Amino acid sequence: YPFAPWEGSAAHFVGIIGATMGPIFGVMMVDYYLIRKSEVDVEALYREDGEFRFQSGWHVNAFIAAGIGAIFSSILPNFTNWLPSWWGVYGWFFGVAIAGAVYYVLRSMALGAGAKVAKA
Numbered sequence: 001y002p003f004a005p006w007e008g009s010a011a012h013f014v015g016i017i018g019a020t021m022g023p024i025f026g027v028m029m030v031d032y033y034l035i036r037k038s039e040v041d042v043e044a045l046y047r048e049d050g051e052f053r054f055q056s057g058w059h060v061n062a063f064i065a066a067g068i069g070a071i072f073s074s075i076l077p078n079f080t081n082w083l084p085s086w087w088g089v090y091g092w093f094f095g096v097a098i099a100g101a102v103y104y105v106l107r108s109m110a111l112g113a114g115a116k117v118a119k120a
Helices: 007-035 042-046 060-079 091-112
Strands: none
Touching: 007 060, 007 091, 060 091
């Protein structure tokens, strides 16, 4: 591409962003709609000891779920020789679904162990 030498690296960058944003979206939607039932304690967002503090400000379950979803959504397009070709095209949606499902399982297990959920 003599007129757009950055095109190859830009496409790679956009692919990485797409592969990671889908799983993050899946985690956010599951947390808001399924775990918290569309209720968020806004004051707890700003408290140092609030329920959103998690482990020193890091929600490890969300990172694990988003990472697993990102791996699947970035690897799926490479297996179109064995899988139907549309799997690669819809890898973003698979990342959303996989990350959301993993997050729901991890968060449900944590809630069963005594973690608290927002009560608005």
